[in-house]
Amino acid sequence: MESRGSAPRLFRNTLVFLAADKVRYQDLDEALRKYLAWDSIVEEKETLNLDPFQAKQAENQKQAAAGAVAARLPETYQWLLVPEQPTAQAPVEWPALRLAGSEPLAVRASKKLRNDELLISNLAASRLRMALDRIPLWRGDNVATRQVIDDFARYLYLPRVQAPEVLTGAMVDGVQLLTWSKDSFAYADSFDEKEGRYRGLRCGQMVNISASEPTGLLVKPDVAAKQQETEQPPAGPGPAGSPVARPPGGGPVPGGFPGAPVAQLAKRFHGSVNLDATRVGRDAGRIADEIVSHLTGLMGSTVKVTLEIEADIPTGAPDQVVRTVTENCRTLKFTSQGFETE
Numbered sequence: 001m002e003s004r005g006s007a008p009r010l011f012r013n014t015l016v017f018l019a020a021d022k023v024r025y026q027d028l029d030e031a032l033r034k035y036l037a038w039d040s041i042v043e044e045k046e047t048l049n050l051d052p053f054q055a056k057q058a059e060n061q062k063q064a065a066a067g068a069v070a071a072r073l074p075e076t077y078q079w080l081l082v083p084e085q086p087t088a089q090a091p092v093e094w095p096a097l098r099l100a101g102s103e104p105l106a107v108r109a110s111k112k113l114r115n116d117e118l119l120i121s122n123l124a125a126s127r128l129r130m131a132l133d134r135i136p137l138w139r140g141d142n143v144a145t146r147q148v149i150d151d152f153a154r155y156l157y158l159p160r161v162q163a164p165e166v167l168t169g170a171m172v173d174g175v176q177l178l179t180w181s182k183d184s185f186a187y188a189d190s191f192d193e194k195e196g197r198y199r200g201l202r203c204g205q206m207v208n209i210s211a212s213e214p215t216g217l218l219v220k221p222d223v224a225a226k227q228q229e230t231e232q233p234p235a236g237p238g239p240a241g242s243p244v245a246r247p248p249g250g251g252p253v254p255g256g257f258p259g260a261p262v263a264q265l266a267k268r269f270h271g272s273v274n275l276d277a278t279r280v281g282r283d284a285g286r287i288a289d290e291i292v293s294h295l296t297g298l299m300g301s302t303v304k305v306t307l308e309i310e311a312d313i314p315t316g317a318p319d320q321v322v323r324t325v326t327e328n329c330r331t332l333k334f335t336s337q338g339f340e341t342e
């Protein structure tokens with residue numbers, strides 16, 4: 001727990017340990033000794049001048065001993081030691097959990113951890129916010145997404161998560177919550193120290209945070225709300241400072257400046273692009289992250305994405321390919337599809 005070779009161990013909250021049962025360990029030790037004994041006999045059969053029958057008998061005994069070892073290993077390592085620490089100041093505790101079942105040891109251990117909520121595979125954004133506030137994990141008014149992932153892997157008093165994707169998923173869910181100001185947090189690309197503001201500040205909308213290369217900052221909601229209010233464009237002139245009601249169609253504002261056009265917000269978007277047939281997955285993923293995610297993150301937006309495929313086959317498609325593609329199209333619920341002879 002404390003070291004990794006000669007270096008200190010940093011990510012301690014990624015470890016659990018299998019331990020042997022003392023009574024069962026003696027049975028495993030005996031089985032291993034028998035296996036090693038028969039293995040040495042098989043290796044030295046020529047030196048021992050074994051005849052074919054004796055050599056075959058030794059090989060069979062070795063295989064039987066190997067089977068006994070394989071059977072006794074999961075019976076012996078039946079204890080799961082899970083290091084825990086209630087608070088940063090509390091000592092590390094080592095509860096021992098007994099494993100049961102017939103699955104491989106790693107499967108048994110992970111199932112036991114998930115059932116006892118000692119391994120989290122899905123983390124709510126509100127629970128991540130609680131951890132940020134309770135510990136706290138904030139570094140001032142924000143914290144880097146990479147730092148949050150490292151903290152959860154490092155400190156035993158934080159929930160043990162199955163993978164970094166669990167945390168980035170909670171971050172994405174939290175930023176797009178409509179109640180982000182109370183239950184979660186905001187997101188920014190970076191902080192401009194010279195101007196004293198967050199660049200790319202987003203609240204209540206979809207963002208993309210990569211688990212393999214996390215960048216950006218989680219921002220305290222009150223700080224993000226304050227910046228939003230400061231940078232919100234001022235309302236047009238109106239009686240007693242009240243907001244001006246803008247008529248539909250972008251005409252002049254009543255009581256305002258005659259003839260002054262009113263800027264209209266874009267209400268629709270359409271676009272088409274040709275994809276590299278050998279890199280469809282890569283290009284479609286980039287389009288989803290960099291285009292579609294921004295549109296679906298807008299309040300009340302309805303986004304429709306259509307994929308069109310057109311293939312010219314000068315030599316003709318074999319019957320097997322025609323059947324396969326046609327059947328897959330039905331399975332994937334294509335609205336229209338078909339092959340043509342001309």
